[in-house]
Amino acid sequence: MAVTDPSPVPAAAPNDAAARGATARGTTEHEGILRRQSARESAARTYARALPIVPVRARGLTIEGADGRRYLDCLSGAGTLALGHNHPVVLEAIRGVLDSGAPLHVLDLATPVKDAFTTELFRTLPPGLADRARIQFCGPAGTDAVEAALKLVRAATGRTGLLAFTGAYHGMTAGALAASGGATDVRVTRLPYPQDYRCPFGVGGPRGAELAAHWTESLLDDTKAGVPQPAGMILEPVQGEGGVIPAPDSWLRRMRAITEQRSIPLIADEVQTGVGRTGAFWAVDHSRVVPDVMVLSKAIGGSLPLAVIVYRDDLDVWPPGAHAGTFRGNQLAMAAGAATLSYVRENDLAARAATLGARMLDQLNALAKEFPYIGDVRGRGLMIGVELVDPDPSSGRPTASGPASASASAHASASLSAPAPRNGLEGRSLHRGGAGVPAQGGGAGGQGGRARDVRGGEVRGEELRDGDLFPSRPDHSEDPLFANHRAPRPAAPGIAGAVRDACLERGLIVELGGRHSSVVRLLPPLTITDEQAAAVIDRLADAFAAVARAQHLT
Template sequence: MLRRQAQRESAARTYARSLPIVPVRARGLTIEGADGRRYLDCLSGAGTLALGHNHPVVLEAIRKVLDSGAPLHVLDLATPVKDAFTTELFATLPAGLADDARIQFCGPAGTDAVEAALKLVRTATGRTGVVAFSGAYHGMTAGALDVSGGATDVRVARLPYPQDYRCPFGIGGERGAELAARWTETALDDPKSGVPAPAGMILEPVQGEGGVIPAPDGWLRRMREITAARSIPLIADEVQTGVGRTGTFWAVEHSGVVPDVMVLSKAIGGSLPLAVVVYRSELDAWEPGAHAGTFRGNQLAMAAGAATLAYVRENGLAARAGTLGTRMLGRLQGLAAAHPCIGDVRGRGLMIGVELVDPEAQGPDDLAPPPDPALATTVQRQCLDRGLIVELGGRHNAVVRLLPPLTLTDEQAAAVLDRFADALAAAERVHRARPSGPAR
């Protein structure tokens, strides 16, 4: 199957290259491959599987719809399944948004919802430009690439996203975040900055693909103040951070920020494709048909999503993710003390990143050692050899990312970290055994 896949599928495939396995069964944290091997899955469909694989409440919700004889595809018509999903979703939204919100069902992927959000704020404000941040990832379609930094013909003003380890101002901490906020404010107010009044500002409360970088709460509050004072809609991309992943139901809740628009996908479909935009009613300036999509009425995804949202809410899984994530970060930070190749450990809840570096290549003026993507790739491979699936991310693909399901037990968390520690040590031995290359 792997050989046929390589022969038939596009060269753009990604996970299939770094994770050459053929899953045939899965439950919770565990995947079983066609070769009979079992793996602990800390990729979770890039954060889609909040409850892990094939959770009973998700399967039951899907079976119920299938057995009822209800239509599975209805475009944007009202159905009991959609009504139940919307009601459950609105019950979880940040206070201050749910009471006056509208929802737009989009195409099935998060990038579709990003495109809808950009179109929404442009329609509502009559402006065209967008403010986004360095290191962002919002999807792979044209507008989403514009605000992600992946496009060459950019119509977006990109501003610094604060971070401690590789601070764009070289200082980190509260002062670094304050400078990032002042830079944003100046760019918006200076008539010679080249940044015209934008239609919106889009940001991730925790940058995922950018390297698992949590936005400082104070900086997020400043972004809310800056945008509100200038009538700029604030768009929070919660595609990966939502549904309890970071320790609160929505990551913006850590800072108390209420955005004007929220982009939601991944976990809200309970493992099935679903994406929505939720926004303040005053932005609802669309004419009928102004934004549409054939596959915006997936009844199975709505049923699975409603079941997932309810289970996370009723069982306090967001708070559980926060508690367990703090413990896992603590153990990884202890591991970093014994392994200089771990430059930084960061994250929020069960959204964790470990940045791998080459400490021997650090120059006297370097604030941090250079990232080591080759070591990260070796660590990922060694993890797979030990039955642990992890993802790589970050600006240089040198951040090992852990996105386990929110149903992770203490024992499973310990097993994940044991396997990671063993894989890291093995990867270091492999690298030490390699002939040294030219000095960098």
């Protein structure tokens, strides 16, 4: 099926009665299924609310709905479909198991399929881990693997505390939620995750990342900080649900050094970043960091449920049965996963993701210059985010900090909004479009009057007020390092929702993420062609333009 059709609705000849009848029947079926879903399924359903489609066929980047509409899928099962929908090598692997008569359910027994999967997975692991690795097959979802990783490091260290980062997302089970950014019952020590646009220190760039690392180091070494020696540190090399925020490579290496020096196991959550997504097979490969534990799911199952942890052999101290699960022996998923891992590795799709992702970021940067409500463009490889903001905070338009914030975003309470100057960070391609508008109010939580350089002075604007993080210092506005700095503007979840809906109308599926659900996320399959990537950008640009016209944002 075509993937670059200008319209998501197949055109039928006006006098083709059979075609019109088929379309009408498809629309009726589509509407009936959606009505029954709404009546029967839990109120907790998520994607189905924003994407009222009924997929019936799919191949590669394209989904066809029961109503006959076709869509370019840049959600990819939240990053699960590294090779897109129904890739031939995946289907062949699944059919091979089905046709062989092999058992489909074997608990944790050894099988040829499992052995082949483990061998291929170990072939891809970072050097330094593969030669001394152990693997634990967990339940079907990434959150199950996170739970296993937390249990593992607690058993290995005899300690209970955990270190995690603001903005994190590690899953929906109790332990994983406790380590995520939106936790309300705080049992995990939260550390600042470096980011440029909304730097928690109001600085951004390498200096902001350095401050975040120093904060972590100081907290762990302060005997009066109230943070006992933890069992482990868990982090995402790129925060996905947190708003597509790539960690600087230098900061990741610093976290590795800090944890290693203090005998704290480092857990890398690669559930969404793994299998070539960021332009390296594993996102930690960019920084050459070797974690003690890797949490893997999504793409490793080749579109089917599979989750594992891989870890250093000296951590393997738990007794038999310490962690188990009925469905940890999914043979179809292991076959599909081995085929996917092998295909990505042999065809160097990680390098393809790096090249194409850089091109798409450049194109989105160009759009940011055209549309002032694009606040920031960032990402790594084919994990891309576009943060949408209010181009005119004085307009009274509802934003994440306004009266509509509670309903607009489930993550508003986890906000780290702060004025941030511009600085290049390793692993990022960033642009801040439109004129800089100082954030309103005061303080380091997004209300300060301007960006500042902690090494010696303010970037621009009036004198700092009492209570600001840093005292008044000489103006460095002429320093070329800060020439392009802009204070972040209020997040605009309403605009982001309108863009997502406009994309769907144009046959493009995207999702929203970030602290305020104001980041448009693109997670296309690694097999996306140049022509398809151009179609994605064209439809997104058209959606941006339509929303700009409708909401008078130009």
